[in-house]
Amino acid sequence: MKLLDLSVTIEGGLPSDPAFMIPEIEYWDHQKGAENMITFFSGSNKDDLPKGLGWAIEFIKLTTHSGTHLDAPWHYHPTMNKGEPARSIDQAPLEWCFSDGVVIDFRDKTDGYLVTAQDFGDAFTKIDYTLKPLDIVLVCTGADKYWGKQEYLVKGCGMSREATLWLLDQGVKVVGIDAWSWDRPLPFIAKDFAVTKDSSLIWEGHFAGIEKEYYHMEKMTNLDKLPSHGFKVACFPIKIKGASAGWVRPVAFLP
Numbered sequence: 528m529k530l531l532d533l534s535v536t537i538e539g540g541l542p543s544d545p546a547f548m549i550p551e552i553e554y555w556d557h558q559k560g561a562e563n564m565i566t567f568f569s570g571s572n573k574d575d576l577p578k579g580l581g582w583a584i585e586f587i588k589l590t591t592h593s594g595t596h597l598d599a600p601w602h603y604h605p606t607m608n609k610g611e612p613a614r615s616i617d618q619a620p621l622e623w624c625f626s627d628g629v630v631i632d633f634r635d636k637t638d639g640y641l642v643t644a645q646d647f648g649d650a651f652t653k654i655d656y657t658l659k660p661l662d663i664v665l666v667c668t669g670a671d672k673y674w675g676k677q678e679y680l681v682k683g684c685g686m687s688r689e690a691t692l693w694l695l696d697q698g699v700k701v702v703g704i705d706a707w708s709w710d711r712p713l714p715f716i717a718k719d720f721a722v723t724k725d726s727s728l729i730w731e732g733h734f735a736g737i738e739k740e741y742y743h744m745e746k747m748t749n750l751d752k753l754p755s756h757g758f759k760v761a762c763f764p765i766k767i768k769g770a771s772a773g774w775v776r777p778v779a780f781l782p
Contacts, residue, residue, distance in 0.1 A: 533747045533777040534595035543679040550589035557583050591772040595746045597764040602771035603736035616773035617766040623700040626661045628760035630753045634669040636684035639715035644693035654755040660698025663760045667750035670706035685711025691735035703744030
């Protein structure tokens with residue numbers, strides 16, 4: 528069995544998020560750690576430690592949507608399933624987070640393209656695969672090639688409300704994408720809204736979760752290295768009380 532990491536690395540200072548979301552990491556090396564460590568042992572000094580070195584520690588400031596993460600229904604709206612209280616990430620059903628994976632390759636779509644239900648139907652026909660309940664559908668847009676750069680924020684296609692609901696109607700509960708968002712990049716949505724004033728364009732893929740409960744991973748990578756199907760995906764999120772998302776390290780299990 529081969530394991531394939533589908534997550535990006537959390538790094539400080541990368542411009543692949545809006546400014547207010549960029550992670551900050553303070554590193555304490557072993558020298559700094561030694562200064563801290565000896566305060567726990569009365570009368571000790573650095574000479575009491577191996578080569579005068581102590582523990583290494585990192586302090587991180589980030590959002591629950593930094594790096595590869597799994598969004599919960601609470602991120603989209605206070606309610607889901609047309610009125611039920613929306614679940615937060617610590618309430619995500621774990622049995623939905625380990626299942627058969629399917630990759631849909633939409634790298635032929637232009638940046639900002641709005642994916643339709645018909646696009647999904649055609650894509651599944653092309654790979655000769657019939658969706659079943661709890662399949663984890665992963666969308667490859669090619670945007671991950673720009674991870675670490677500011678261009679990442681405007682790369683990749685995005686899912687429409689109807690496309691998202693089409694997947695959910697097949698029994699899908701967890702999906703993922705290698706772009707910054709399940710929706711189209713925000714500047715494309717903003718441009719269209721400025722012209723049309725059509726509010727249904729705003730965050731339509733996410734807002735589909737108001738109608739039907741679902742969870743989606745964002746900022747994935749290596750989806751282009753997977754077969755279209757025939758593998759398992761594990762994507763268990765970190766439990767953060769009442770949070771709208773949790774960091775996840777999705778892994779594909781290939782025969």
